[in-house]
């Protein structure tokens with residue numbers, strides 16, 4: 001395997017670990033919120049709201065973890081940095097900003113518009 005992606009791989013693995021920690025601490029917070037007795041109506045709506053926010057947050061994080069896993073797999077296969085839709089190289093600038101990008105900017109725009 002080429003050494004070219006060693007740095008990226010390290011970066012991805014660290015990012016993944018941080019996300020995993022965030023997700024599990026969100027779950028902890030959710031559980032704690034559900035455990036303190038019977039809240040009055042006002043509290044209940046704010047608890048429900050916080051739960052939604054946390055749930056969506058962890059949903060986004062889970063998606064990100066998945067993206068990172070795919071990127072790691074692509075490194076292993078030597079396909080890292082290649083758009084999964086059109087097969088063109090993704091611009092290095094884009095990979096730098098978001099090291100787990102799966103699509104070039106053109107395809108990403110299309111996917112956001114028309115779905116995967």
Ligand SMILES: [Zn+2]
Nearest residue numbers: 083086104107
């Ligand atoms: Zn593309």
